[in-house]
Amino acid sequence: MRKGTKRKAAPKPKTKPAEDQVNEPSQSPAEETNSEGPSRNAELDPSPGAAGEPSRKRAKVAKPETETEYFAEKRNLEDLWLQVFPVGTEWDQLDMVYEYKWNFTNLEEALEEGGELHDKKVYLFGCTEPQLVPFKDQSKVTMIPVVVAVVSPFPPSDKIGIKSVQRETEEILPMKQMKMDWVPYIPLEKRESQVEKLKNSQIFILSCNQRRAGLRHLKIERVKKFEYCLPYFYNPLQEDELEQSTVVDLLFPIDPKPVFGEFDWELDDLQEFTDNLIKEEELPADQKEPFKTYVKEKVREAKKANREARETRKKAREALSQETRDAYKDMKFYKFYPVPTPDTPDVSGVKAPFINRYYGKAHKVI
Incomplete structure (x- = not known):
């Protein structure tokens, strides 16, 4: 720190209320007197003044502590x-x-x-x-x-x-x-x-x-x-490091309950995948072929999307200036x-x- x-x-200055300050000359406390004589706060000097009267000393004002x-x-x-x-x-x-x-x-x-x-x-x-x-x-x-x-x-x-x-x-x-x-x-x-x-x-x-x-x-x-x-x-320079997903989300709309799940076209066998769903009573046996057709279509769509994404990134990479390439590298x-x-x-x-x-x-x- x-x-x-x-x-x-x-120190905050002492001020009089606004109504007391109007048309009134400023005086220090030591100099305030009234018409009848010296101020009560004044200290008297025993030695006579010019007129034979005791002279006044200025009141000592203590300096405020800061x-x-x-x-x-x-x-x-x-x-x-x-x-x-x-x-x-x-x-x-x-x-x-x-x-x-x-x-x-x-x-x-x-x-x-x-x-x-x-x-x-x-x-x-x-x-x-x-x-x-x-x-x-x-x-x-x-x-x-x-x-x-x-x-x-x-x-x-x-x-x-x-x-x-x-x-x-x-x-x-x-x-x-x-x-x-x-x-x-x-x-x-x-x-x-x-x-x-x-x-x-x-x-x-x-x-x-x-x-x-x-x-x-x-x-x-x-x-x-x-x-x-x-x-x-x-x-765009890290194309080789990108791993495109091989998983498709499934939502097969049948009654009374749709079939939810994920299918990985690189790891899962469609025939085995479908048979397991039927065995677990997640998929009716009479819906086996429609379900397989549905999964194949989802896989085709995903592969097409991956292919288009690769093409888009390739074009973007080729359009980069050398300055921009250096910036991405650094x-x-x-x-x-x-x-x-x-x-x-x-x-x-x-x-x-x-x-x-x-x-x-x-x-x-x-």
Whole structure:
């Protein structure tokens, strides 16, 4: 911690009520007299004055004692982690994220002079990781805030992925459709600066304009979309590292109950798969052939989608400039966890490099 700023509190001046100050000359207490003689507060000198009367001495006014107050000096990036929106956190759990006064001085130091990320353009987004961690002789599930820093000369993506185990399909939407965008972060020392002076900002944060108070006006499906959001990222140079899914989701519509399940065309044998469903009375025997036809069609659709996706990525990769290719090659992901303090749980034992299904693993965990 930096030493606080020492500041002397000035004594408050004594003032008369407003009605007493009108058209009245100012006098010090020592000089106040009435028409009948010296003030009662005056001290008398036994030696005679010019007129043979005792002379007055000025009243001694004691100097007010000044109190020294200390004001904690705020760090320049102290509220950075608070400004970063925790993407994908359920709205009713946001208060749990800020239950503790988490310390992210490791993130601040990395961005300040001498730090690993100093003078680099970075894009920050937040997320939360619920973990069972000890604190003050007891363990409980804690919503741990995490900040991911992406070192890149341009925004890593302008899209958001929406996917969960509760949703059958995956959506890739523009950020602005979910009221999110990359915005410059303004350090405390520059908060008074004009917007024009921030064009050269090096720190950008993923922000969300959706307010919790407005959720009651939204449909449940819209509210849930915010909770299923994941920051999206696609690197066209990592085509060889992408593993396309060979699994299709099944929903065979028959009465009285549809058939749910997953079929992996590389691992599962269709004949055996179907016979097992009949054996387990999940599928009527007279629906065996229609079901097999249904599964084959789903597999054809999935393979076609994979093939089209590969072609799209190939064209996108070929259209990249050399500068953009170099930027993707040099792009780095840093994952920051809170620093242990006496007032917060120690999360050092649950740190993990995995970010999400799109970003994969961080290059460095701090």
